[in-house]
Amino acid sequence: MQTLERGALHAAPLLLGATLSVARSGQLVTVRITEVEAYEGERDPGSHAYRGQTARNATMFGPAGHLYCYFTYGMHWCANIVCGTPGTSSAVLLRAGEVTAGVDAAVGRRGALPGPKLASGPARLAQALGLGAGDDGTVLLSGPAPSVTEGVPLPDGVWLSGVRSRRRPGTLTGPRTGVSGAGGSGEFPWRFWHPGEPSVSPYRAAAARRRPGTVQS
């Protein structure tokens, strides 16, 4: 995937609107990506790879087009798409998405009701897709997932489809979320989203303000 090899900062806005499908045990969940963050390896204080390669982040240093999944806060998994060329550590964190297929399976895994929050947030997104232990390093297959047909077993796999070739006009950027220290400052506005997506937190925050005409106490 040419686009991914050019690095996370290049690829991140192009992944908005793309779909990621995960099939396992005959269950298929597809998410349309709505919010991402770029992490650019050893020059990026916010990246897991800032202090070099370790056992945990080894996948980031491999070739583009693989999943980098990591465990954090003692209970959550998050998923990245590895970018760049081998030897560099570049990845795009998937921060939010809209579940477009397999809502029932996603709801079951999340233990939550369907809605904008089903895959909003990196850990929620990973959980909705069923990504976790054992998925780090998984290769991404190109194109849409095979369609589910009666009597034909669905092979396990992860598919990435619909990566843009040009950034969509109006794409918004901002500081990364949850990144402390220098990596979180405005020096790295490497978070990308499209306006008007209910699964993206800035939209929720804006929409949550007092509605026009509402009287405040």
Added chain:
DNA sequence: AAACTGATCTTCT
């Protein structure tokens, strides 16, 4: 609506 807190454990210093 914002702020705070508990949960829970791997990873690296």
Added chain:
DNA sequence: GAAGATCAGTTTG
């Protein structure tokens, strides 16, 4: 031994 690319529930204003 401390911090962490988080989330959900509760408390406070």
